[in-house]
Amino acid sequence: xxxxxxxxxxxxxxxxxxxxxxxxxxxxxxxxxxxxxxxxxxxxxxxxxxxxxxxxxxxxxxxxxxxxxxxxxxxxxxxxxxxxxxxxxxxxxxxxxxxxxxxxxxxxxxxxxxxxxxxxxxxxxxxxxxxxxxxxxxxxxxxxxxxxxxxxxxxxxxxxxxxxxxxxxxxxxxxxxxxxxxxxxxxxxxxxxxxxxxxxxxxxxxxxxxxxxxxx
Amino acid sequence: xxxxxxxxxxxxxxxxxxxxxxxxxxxxxxxxxxxxxxxxxxxxxxxxxxxxxxxxxxxxxxxxxxxxxxxxxxxxxxxxxxxxxxxxxxxxxxxxxxxxxxxxxxxxxxxxxxxxxxxxxxxxxxxxxxxxxxxxxxxxxxxxxxxxxxxxxxxxxxxxxxxxxxxxxxxxxxxxxxxxxxxxxxxxxxxxxxxxxxxxxxxxxxxx
Numbered sequence: 001x002x003x004x005x006x007x008x009x010x011x012x013x014x015x016x017x018x019x020x021x022x023x024x025x026x027x028x029x030x031x032x033x034x035x036x037x038x039x040x041x042x043x044x045x046x047x048x049x050x051x052x053x054x055x056x057x058x059x060x061x062x063x064x065x066x067x068x069x070x071x072x073x074x075x076x077x078x079x080x081x082x083x084x085x086x087x088x089x090x091x092x093x094x095x096x097x098x099x100x101x102x103x104x105x106x107x108x109x110x111x112x113x114x115x116x117x118x119x120x121x122x123x124x125x126x127x128x129x130x131x132x133x134x135x136x137x138x139x140x141x142x143x144x145x146x147x148x149x150x151x152x153x154x155x156x157x158x159x160x161x162x163x164x165x166x167x168x169x170x171x172x173x174x175x176x177x178x179x180x181x182x183x184x185x186x187x188x189x190x191x192x193x194x195x196x197x198x199x200x201x202x203x204x205x206x207x208x209x210x211x212x213x214x215x216x
Numbered sequence: 217x218x219x220x221x222x223x224x225x226x227x228x229x230x231x232x233x234x235x236x237x238x239x240x241x242x243x244x245x246x247x248x249x250x251x252x253x254x255x256x257x258x259x260x261x262x263x264x265x266x267x268x269x270x271x272x273x274x275x276x277x278x279x280x281x282x283x284x285x286x287x288x289x290x291x292x293x294x295x296x297x298x299x300x301x302x303x304x305x306x307x308x309x310x311x312x313x314x315x316x317x318x319x320x321x322x323x324x325x326x327x328x329x330x331x332x333x334x335x336x337x338x339x340x341x342x343x344x345x346x347x348x349x350x351x352x353x354x355x356x357x358x359x360x361x362x363x364x365x366x367x368x369x370x371x372x373x374x375x376x377x378x379x380x381x382x383x384x385x386x387x388x389x390x391x392x393x394x395x396x397x398x399x400x401x402x403x404x405x406x407x408x409x410x411x412x413x414x415x416x417x418x419x420x421x422x423x424x
Contacts, residue, residue, distance in 0.1 A: 011297060014228045017322040020238075021231040035319065060366075084224065106248050109230035169405070169413030200375070204408055208375025211416060 002027055003120045006049035006077065008034040008066065010058060018053070025113065036062065049077045050120050053112075056083030056094065056102065067097035078119040082112075088133035091126060092141070095134070101125035148209050151198050158182075159197070162190045167207045217333040220245045220260060222253030222279070223268035223295065232266075232322055239326035250274035257283050257290050264291040264313065264332055266325075269298050277303070281310050291332055295325065304339070314338030360402055368395045373412045 005028055009015040015033040022028045031047035036058060052070060056063045067079050078100040083090070091102045100119040103112055104127055115125045126134055155163065158180075165176045177187045191203070200206045219241055221229040226248050233243035244260045247253040250271040257265050265283060269276030280292045293314035294307050304315050313332045316325055317340050328338035361369060364385075371381045382392040396408065405411040 011228070012319040013232065013295070013322055013325065014225065014318070017228060017231040017235050020322060021234045024234065082227070103227075105225040105227050107226065109227050112227055166409060167413065169407070169410035171407050171409040202375065202377060204372065204412060205375035205377075207409065207412060208373060211373065 001120075002029050003051055003116060004029055004031045004047070004049045005116060006030070006032050006034070006047065006052045008036050008052065008058075009055040009082070010036055011055075014055075021109065022113075022116075028113075028116065051116050052077045052079045053116070054079055054081055054099075056081035056090070057085075063099075064093060064097035067094065067099050070098065078122075080112075080115055080119055080125075086127045086130050088130050088137050091130060091134050092137050095138075102127060102130075152210065154197050155194065159190050159194050162187060163194055163206060163210060166203045167210055171203060217241045217264055217329055218260070218262040219243050219329070220247060220253065220256045220262045220265040220290075222247040222250070222256070222265055222271070224248050224270070224272050225268075232325070235322040236326050236329070239323070241326065241329060248272075250276070250279040253279060254282055254286070257287050261287065262290055264293055264329065266293050266295050266329075269294060269296040269303070277306055277310060280307065280312055284311050293329065293332055293338065299340075308339075316340050361399060365395055365399050365402070368392065369399050369411065369415050372396070372399075372408050373415050 005022055007015045007018055007022075007030065009018075012033075012035040015035055019030040019033045022030050031049050036055065052066075054063050054066055058066070063079075063081050063083075067081075070076050070079055079098060080101040080103055081094045081099045082103050082105055084105050086102065086104050094102060101115050101124060103115050103125070107127075118125050152160075161180055162176055165179055170176055170179065173184050173187045173191070176182075177184045180187070182190075194206055195201065195203075198206050198209055200209065219236065221233060221243055223229050226246065229246040229248070233246060236243060244262055245256040247256045250273050253265065253267065253271070256262075267276055267280055267283070271279065276294065276296070280294065283290060283292050291313035292310075293316060294312050295316050295318060296303075297318040299315075299317050307315050314328055314337055316328055316338060320340070328340075331338045367385065368381060371384075376384075378389055378392055378396070382389045385392065387395075400406070400408070400411055403411050403414050405414055
Protein backbone atom coordinates (compact mmCIF):
# COMPACT_ATOMS: atom_id res chain seq x y z
CA UNK A 1 0.00 0.00 0.00
CA UNK A 2 1.30 3.43 -0.86
CA UNK A 3 0.83 6.00 1.90
CA UNK A 4 -0.60 9.28 0.65
CA UNK A 5 1.03 12.13 2.57
CA UNK A 6 0.02 15.78 2.77
CA UNK A 7 2.42 18.32 4.27
CA UNK A 8 1.31 21.64 5.80
CA UNK A 9 3.96 23.95 7.22
CA UNK A 10 4.58 27.65 7.73
CA UNK A 11 7.96 27.32 6.07
CA UNK A 12 7.61 26.71 2.37
CA UNK A 13 11.17 25.44 2.11
CA UNK A 14 10.49 22.84 4.77
CA UNK A 15 7.25 21.62 3.23
CA UNK A 16 8.77 21.36 -0.24
CA UNK A 17 12.11 19.86 0.75
CA UNK A 18 10.33 17.27 2.85
CA UNK A 19 8.01 16.51 -0.08
CA UNK A 20 10.98 15.88 -2.36
CA UNK A 21 12.64 13.67 0.22
CA UNK A 22 9.48 11.63 0.95
CA UNK A 23 8.97 11.05 -2.75
CA UNK A 24 12.20 9.00 -2.66
CA UNK A 25 10.47 6.43 -0.47
CA UNK A 26 8.85 3.63 -2.46
CA UNK A 27 5.89 3.31 -0.13
CA UNK A 28 4.98 7.01 0.05
CA UNK A 29 3.52 9.55 -2.29
CA UNK A 30 3.13 13.23 -1.47
CA UNK A 31 -0.30 14.40 -2.59
CA UNK A 32 0.35 18.02 -1.76
CA UNK A 33 2.19 20.63 0.21
CA UNK A 34 0.45 23.52 1.86
CA UNK A 35 2.46 26.58 2.72
CA UNK A 36 0.33 27.84 5.58
CA UNK A 37 0.83 31.24 7.07
CA UNK A 38 -2.36 31.55 8.96
CA UNK A 39 -4.97 29.26 10.33
CA UNK A 40 -8.39 28.83 8.86
CA UNK A 41 -10.05 26.31 6.65
CA UNK A 42 -7.01 24.89 4.97
CA UNK A 43 -8.35 21.65 3.68
CA UNK A 44 -10.89 22.88 1.20
CA UNK A 45 -8.18 22.87 -1.45
CA UNK A 46 -6.35 19.77 -0.21
CA UNK A 47 -6.19 16.33 -1.76
CA UNK A 48 -7.35 13.37 0.32
CA UNK A 49 -4.44 11.90 2.26
CA UNK A 50 -3.77 9.00 4.61
CA UNK A 51 -1.31 10.94 6.72
CA UNK A 52 -0.96 14.67 7.23
CA UNK A 53 2.31 16.09 8.50
CA UNK A 54 1.29 19.37 10.11
CA UNK A 55 3.37 22.18 11.58
CA UNK A 56 2.55 21.96 15.29
CA UNK A 57 3.72 25.52 15.80
CA UNK A 58 1.24 27.27 13.50
CA UNK A 59 -0.01 30.54 14.95
CA UNK A 60 -3.45 30.81 16.53
CA UNK A 61 -3.57 27.19 17.51
CA UNK A 62 -3.63 26.34 13.81
CA UNK A 63 -2.48 22.74 14.13
CA UNK A 64 -5.25 21.85 16.54
CA UNK A 65 -7.87 23.57 14.42
CA UNK A 66 -6.60 21.62 11.47
CA UNK A 67 -6.81 18.36 13.42
CA UNK A 68 -10.38 19.16 14.36
CA UNK A 69 -11.18 19.99 10.75
CA UNK A 70 -9.67 16.71 9.53
CA UNK A 71 -11.44 14.54 12.05
CA UNK A 72 -14.77 15.83 10.78
CA UNK A 73 -14.14 14.47 7.31
CA UNK A 74 -14.98 11.09 5.89
CA UNK A 75 -12.08 8.64 5.71
CA UNK A 76 -10.15 11.14 7.74
CA UNK A 77 -6.38 11.46 7.63
CA UNK A 78 -4.12 10.65 10.54
CA UNK A 79 -2.31 13.77 11.71
CA UNK A 80 1.32 14.02 12.78
CA UNK A 81 2.17 17.27 14.56
CA UNK A 82 5.75 18.39 14.01
CA UNK A 83 7.03 20.87 16.51
CA UNK A 84 10.16 22.56 17.83
CA UNK A 85 9.14 21.68 21.36
CA UNK A 86 7.43 18.91 23.28
CA UNK A 87 5.70 20.31 26.38
CA UNK A 88 3.28 17.64 27.66
CA UNK A 89 0.47 20.23 27.88
CA UNK A 90 0.75 20.98 24.17
CA UNK A 91 0.91 17.32 23.28
CA UNK A 92 -2.22 16.62 25.33
CA UNK A 93 -4.08 19.44 23.58
CA UNK A 94 -3.04 18.05 20.21
CA UNK A 95 -4.14 14.52 21.09
CA UNK A 96 -7.43 15.91 22.24
CA UNK A 97 -7.83 17.69 18.89
CA UNK A 98 -7.25 14.33 17.21
CA UNK A 99 -3.53 14.16 16.45
CA UNK A 100 -2.10 10.64 16.11
CA UNK A 101 1.53 11.57 16.69
CA UNK A 102 3.87 14.27 17.91
CA UNK A 103 7.38 14.51 16.49
CA UNK A 104 10.02 17.08 17.38
CA UNK A 105 11.72 18.81 14.50
CA UNK A 106 15.13 18.02 15.96
CA UNK A 107 14.44 14.31 15.59
CA UNK A 108 15.81 12.68 12.47
CA UNK A 109 14.12 12.19 9.15
CA UNK A 110 14.38 8.43 9.68
CA UNK A 111 12.32 8.90 12.86
CA UNK A 112 9.71 10.81 10.91
CA UNK A 113 9.54 8.11 8.22
CA UNK A 114 9.02 5.49 10.92
CA UNK A 115 6.23 7.54 12.47
CA UNK A 116 4.53 8.14 9.11
CA UNK A 117 4.50 4.38 8.47
CA UNK A 118 3.37 3.74 12.04
CA UNK A 119 0.40 6.10 12.05
CA UNK A 120 -0.63 4.84 8.61
CA UNK A 121 -1.00 1.44 10.32
CA UNK A 122 -3.11 3.02 13.04
CA UNK A 123 -0.39 3.50 15.64
CA UNK A 124 0.07 6.45 17.98
CA UNK A 125 3.52 7.97 18.44
CA UNK A 126 4.69 10.33 21.17
CA UNK A 127 8.21 11.42 22.05
CA UNK A 128 9.29 8.60 24.42
CA UNK A 129 10.78 11.11 26.86
CA UNK A 130 7.37 12.77 27.28
CA UNK A 131 5.03 9.79 27.16
CA UNK A 132 5.02 9.36 30.96
CA UNK A 133 4.23 13.03 31.53
CA UNK A 134 1.51 13.01 28.89
CA UNK A 135 -0.20 9.99 30.44
CA UNK A 136 0.07 11.46 33.96
CA UNK A 137 -1.39 14.74 32.74
CA UNK A 138 -4.32 12.96 31.07
CA UNK A 139 -5.00 10.88 34.18
CA UNK A 140 -4.85 13.96 36.37
CA UNK A 141 -7.27 15.80 34.10
CA UNK A 142 -9.61 12.85 34.15
CA UNK A 143 -9.59 12.77 37.96
CA UNK A 144 -10.22 16.47 38.04
CA UNK A 145 -13.07 16.16 35.58
CA UNK A 146 -14.72 13.47 37.70
CA UNK A 147 -14.41 15.68 40.74
CA UNK A 148 -15.93 18.59 38.81
CA UNK A 149 -18.77 16.40 37.60
CA UNK A 150 -19.46 15.43 41.19
CA UNK A 151 -19.52 19.08 42.28
CA UNK A 152 -21.73 20.16 39.39
CA UNK A 153 -24.16 17.35 40.15
CA UNK A 154 -24.70 18.90 43.57
CA UNK A 155 -26.23 22.05 42.03
CA UNK A 156 -29.99 22.53 41.89
CA UNK A 157 -31.63 23.10 38.47
CA UNK A 158 -32.02 26.81 39.29
CA UNK A 159 -28.39 27.14 40.26
CA UNK A 160 -27.45 25.41 37.02
CA UNK A 161 -29.55 27.90 35.06
CA UNK A 162 -27.72 30.77 36.77
CA UNK A 163 -24.39 29.14 36.03
CA UNK A 164 -25.38 28.74 32.37
CA UNK A 165 -26.01 32.51 32.22
CA UNK A 166 -22.52 33.12 33.56
CA UNK A 167 -21.05 30.73 31.00
CA UNK A 168 -22.76 32.68 28.23
CA UNK A 169 -21.07 35.81 29.47
CA UNK A 170 -23.97 37.38 31.36
CA UNK A 171 -22.41 38.55 34.59
CA UNK A 172 -24.72 41.24 35.99
CA UNK A 173 -27.15 40.05 38.61
CA UNK A 174 -29.83 42.31 37.16
CA UNK A 175 -29.44 40.80 33.70
CA UNK A 176 -29.51 37.25 35.06
CA UNK A 177 -32.54 38.07 37.16
CA UNK A 178 -34.33 39.48 34.11
CA UNK A 179 -33.38 36.53 31.95
CA UNK A 180 -34.55 33.92 34.45
CA UNK A 181 -37.50 35.90 35.82
CA UNK A 182 -36.10 35.91 39.35
CA UNK A 183 -35.51 38.69 41.85
CA UNK A 184 -32.03 40.16 42.13
CA UNK A 185 -31.78 38.95 45.70
CA UNK A 186 -32.61 35.40 44.71
CA UNK A 187 -29.93 35.51 42.03
CA UNK A 188 -27.45 36.78 44.61
CA UNK A 189 -28.27 33.85 46.87
CA UNK A 190 -27.95 31.40 44.00
CA UNK A 191 -24.56 32.86 43.09
CA UNK A 192 -23.34 32.55 46.66
CA UNK A 193 -24.53 28.96 46.87
CA UNK A 194 -22.96 28.06 43.53
CA UNK A 195 -19.57 29.41 44.62
CA UNK A 196 -19.80 27.70 48.01
CA UNK A 197 -20.81 24.34 46.53
CA UNK A 198 -18.16 24.43 43.85
CA UNK A 199 -15.55 25.78 46.24
CA UNK A 200 -14.56 28.65 43.96
CA UNK A 201 -13.96 32.34 44.53
CA UNK A 202 -15.19 33.94 41.32
CA UNK A 203 -17.82 33.53 38.64
CA UNK A 204 -14.99 33.04 36.16
CA UNK A 205 -13.64 30.13 38.15
CA UNK A 206 -17.09 28.56 38.34
CA UNK A 207 -17.51 28.82 34.58
CA UNK A 208 -14.03 27.36 34.00
CA UNK A 209 -15.10 24.34 35.99
CA UNK A 210 -18.11 23.72 33.77
CA UNK A 211 -15.85 24.01 30.70
CA UNK A 212 -13.56 21.26 31.96
CA UNK A 213 -16.67 19.20 32.45
CA UNK A 214 -17.95 19.77 28.93
CA UNK A 215 -14.53 19.11 27.51
CA UNK A 216 -14.79 15.54 28.72
CA UNK B 217 29.67 23.24 -3.39
CA UNK B 218 30.59 21.58 -0.08
CA UNK B 219 28.09 22.64 2.53
CA UNK B 220 27.37 22.57 6.24
CA UNK B 221 23.69 23.03 7.10
CA UNK B 222 22.96 24.58 10.47
CA UNK B 223 19.33 24.76 11.61
CA UNK B 224 17.65 23.48 14.76
CA UNK B 225 15.09 21.73 12.55
CA UNK B 226 17.01 18.53 11.84
CA UNK B 227 14.27 17.16 9.63
CA UNK B 228 14.54 20.30 7.46
CA UNK B 229 18.34 19.89 7.26
CA UNK B 230 18.10 16.26 6.25
CA UNK B 231 15.35 16.83 3.70
CA UNK B 232 17.05 19.92 2.27
CA UNK B 233 20.35 18.03 2.08
CA UNK B 234 18.71 15.45 -0.17
CA UNK B 235 17.38 18.16 -2.49
CA UNK B 236 20.66 20.11 -2.60
CA UNK B 237 22.61 16.93 -3.34
CA UNK B 238 20.34 16.17 -6.26
CA UNK B 239 21.32 19.62 -7.58
CA UNK B 240 25.03 18.93 -7.48
CA UNK B 241 25.90 20.24 -4.02
CA UNK B 242 27.44 18.14 -1.29
CA UNK B 243 26.32 18.36 2.31
CA UNK B 244 29.26 17.34 4.51
CA UNK B 245 27.62 17.95 7.88
CA UNK B 246 24.37 18.88 9.55
CA UNK B 247 24.33 20.81 12.84
CA UNK B 248 21.28 21.66 14.93
CA UNK B 249 22.81 24.23 17.26
CA UNK B 250 25.29 27.10 17.02
CA UNK B 251 28.09 25.31 18.85
CA UNK B 252 27.86 22.25 16.59
CA UNK B 253 27.64 24.52 13.54
CA UNK B 254 30.86 26.31 14.43
CA UNK B 255 32.54 22.98 15.22
CA UNK B 256 31.40 21.49 11.91
CA UNK B 257 32.71 24.48 9.96
CA UNK B 258 36.08 24.13 11.75
CA UNK B 259 36.22 20.42 11.11
CA UNK B 260 35.10 20.32 7.48
CA UNK B 261 36.11 23.76 6.13
CA UNK B 262 33.12 23.77 3.76
CA UNK B 263 32.71 26.23 0.89
CA UNK B 264 29.59 27.56 2.55
CA UNK B 265 27.45 27.22 5.64
CA UNK B 266 23.69 27.61 5.30
CA UNK B 267 22.77 29.11 8.65
CA UNK B 268 19.47 29.69 10.42
CA UNK B 269 19.31 32.73 12.72
CA UNK B 270 17.19 31.17 15.45
CA UNK B 271 19.28 28.58 17.20
CA UNK B 272 18.64 27.07 20.59
CA UNK B 273 22.02 27.98 22.04
CA UNK B 274 22.82 31.34 20.55
CA UNK B 275 22.09 34.18 18.24
CA UNK B 276 22.58 33.28 14.58
CA UNK B 277 24.21 36.61 13.74
CA UNK B 278 26.84 36.07 16.44
CA UNK B 279 27.39 32.60 15.05
CA UNK B 280 27.82 34.05 11.55
CA UNK B 281 30.35 36.55 12.92
CA UNK B 282 32.35 33.80 14.64
CA UNK B 283 32.35 31.64 11.53
CA UNK B 284 33.44 34.58 9.38
CA UNK B 285 36.26 35.51 11.75
CA UNK B 286 37.62 32.01 12.29
CA UNK B 287 37.07 30.63 8.83
CA UNK B 288 37.03 33.42 6.27
CA UNK B 289 37.12 30.89 3.41
CA UNK B 290 33.73 29.52 4.36
CA UNK B 291 30.93 31.69 3.04
CA UNK B 292 27.99 32.12 5.35
CA UNK B 293 24.55 32.16 3.76
CA UNK B 294 21.68 32.98 6.10
CA UNK B 295 18.48 30.99 5.66
CA UNK B 296 15.82 32.50 7.86
CA UNK B 297 12.22 33.42 8.28
CA UNK B 298 13.32 36.65 9.97
CA UNK B 299 13.63 39.11 7.15
CA UNK B 300 13.20 42.52 8.72
CA UNK B 301 15.50 45.11 7.12
CA UNK B 302 17.56 45.68 10.26
CA UNK B 303 18.45 41.99 10.58
CA UNK B 304 19.35 41.86 6.89
CA UNK B 305 21.45 45.01 7.25
CA UNK B 306 23.27 43.59 10.27
CA UNK B 307 23.96 40.35 8.43
CA UNK B 308 25.34 42.32 5.49
CA UNK B 309 27.66 44.27 7.76
CA UNK B 310 28.96 40.99 9.18
CA UNK B 311 29.78 40.05 5.61
CA UNK B 312 27.47 37.13 4.88
CA UNK B 313 27.39 36.04 1.26
CA UNK B 314 23.65 35.71 1.12
CA UNK B 315 20.36 36.09 2.93
CA UNK B 316 17.63 33.72 1.82
CA UNK B 317 14.07 33.49 3.03
CA UNK B 318 12.49 30.27 4.16
CA UNK B 319 9.34 30.86 2.19
CA UNK B 320 10.85 29.87 -1.10
CA UNK B 321 11.39 26.60 -2.88
CA UNK B 322 14.39 24.34 -2.20
CA UNK B 323 15.29 24.60 -5.88
CA UNK B 324 15.74 28.35 -5.62
CA UNK B 325 18.00 27.81 -2.59
CA UNK B 326 20.12 25.45 -4.70
CA UNK B 327 20.27 28.08 -7.45
CA UNK B 328 21.23 30.84 -4.99
CA UNK B 329 24.04 28.63 -3.69
CA UNK B 330 25.31 28.28 -7.26
CA UNK B 331 25.55 32.08 -7.43
CA UNK B 332 27.52 32.11 -4.18
CA UNK B 333 29.76 29.30 -5.49
CA UNK B 334 30.56 31.50 -8.49
CA UNK B 335 31.74 34.27 -6.18
CA UNK B 336 28.51 36.23 -6.17
CA UNK B 337 26.14 37.22 -3.39
CA UNK B 338 22.60 35.98 -2.98
CA UNK B 339 20.27 38.40 -1.30
CA UNK B 340 16.67 37.59 -1.96
CA UNK B 341 15.27 40.75 -3.50
CA UNK B 342 12.39 40.71 -1.07
CA UNK B 343 14.69 40.72 1.94
CA UNK B 344 16.22 43.94 0.67
CA UNK B 345 13.37 45.82 -0.88
CA UNK B 346 10.43 44.87 1.18
CA UNK B 347 10.13 45.92 4.76
CA UNK B 348 9.54 43.05 7.17
CA UNK B 349 6.25 41.42 6.52
CA UNK B 350 3.62 42.62 8.88
CA UNK B 351 2.02 39.88 10.88
CA UNK B 352 -0.93 38.61 8.87
CA UNK B 353 -4.01 40.27 10.26
CA UNK B 354 -6.54 37.59 11.03
CA UNK B 355 -10.15 38.14 10.20
CA UNK B 356 -11.23 36.91 13.57
CA UNK B 357 -10.50 39.21 16.47
CA UNK B 358 -8.99 36.26 18.33
CA UNK B 359 -6.34 36.18 15.65
CA UNK B 360 -5.28 39.75 16.37
CA UNK B 361 -4.28 39.03 19.94
CA UNK B 362 -0.56 39.00 20.66
CA UNK B 363 0.89 35.73 21.99
CA UNK B 364 1.00 37.27 25.46
CA UNK B 365 -2.64 38.37 25.24
CA UNK B 366 -3.63 34.94 23.97
CA UNK B 367 -1.96 33.43 27.00
CA UNK B 368 -3.85 35.78 29.33
CA UNK B 369 -7.12 34.96 27.58
CA UNK B 370 -6.42 31.25 27.96
CA UNK B 371 -5.88 31.82 31.68
CA UNK B 372 -9.06 33.90 31.97
CA UNK B 373 -10.97 31.00 30.41
CA UNK B 374 -9.29 28.71 32.95
CA UNK B 375 -10.75 30.90 35.69
CA UNK B 376 -7.54 32.41 37.03
CA UNK B 377 -7.53 35.60 39.09
CA UNK B 378 -5.49 38.69 38.24
CA UNK B 379 -3.03 38.03 41.01
CA UNK B 380 -2.59 34.40 40.04
CA UNK B 381 -1.98 35.26 36.37
CA UNK B 382 0.45 38.05 37.24
CA UNK B 383 2.49 35.81 39.48
CA UNK B 384 2.52 32.82 37.12
CA UNK B 385 3.35 34.95 34.11
CA UNK B 386 5.90 36.88 36.07
CA UNK B 387 4.48 40.33 35.33
CA UNK B 388 3.10 43.05 37.58
CA UNK B 389 -0.59 43.24 38.37
CA UNK B 390 -0.87 46.52 36.51
CA UNK B 391 0.80 45.07 33.40
CA UNK B 392 -1.59 42.19 33.59
CA UNK B 393 -4.56 44.54 33.87
CA UNK B 394 -3.43 46.33 30.75
CA UNK B 395 -3.27 43.01 28.88
CA UNK B 396 -6.81 42.31 30.00
CA UNK B 397 -7.92 45.79 28.94
CA UNK B 398 -6.46 45.23 25.46
CA UNK B 399 -8.08 41.81 25.17
CA UNK B 400 -11.49 43.18 26.11
CA UNK B 401 -11.09 46.03 23.63
CA UNK B 402 -10.02 43.69 20.81
CA UNK B 403 -12.83 41.24 21.47
CA UNK B 404 -15.38 43.95 22.07
CA UNK B 405 -16.21 42.37 25.42
CA UNK B 406 -17.42 44.24 28.48
CA UNK B 407 -16.14 41.81 31.07
CA UNK B 408 -13.75 38.95 31.52
CA UNK B 409 -16.72 36.65 31.78
CA UNK B 410 -17.90 37.79 28.37
CA UNK B 411 -14.38 37.46 26.95
CA UNK B 412 -14.26 33.91 28.27
CA UNK B 413 -17.61 33.19 26.63
CA UNK B 414 -16.36 34.59 23.32
CA UNK B 415 -13.09 32.69 23.53
CA UNK B 416 -14.81 29.40 24.11
CA UNK B 417 -17.16 29.99 21.22
CA UNK B 418 -20.29 30.47 23.30
CA UNK B 419 -20.84 33.99 22.12
CA UNK B 420 -19.99 35.76 18.92
CA UNK B 421 -17.65 38.71 19.14
CA UNK B 422 -19.36 42.03 18.75
CA UNK B 423 -16.61 43.53 16.63
CA UNK B 424 -15.87 42.47 13.07
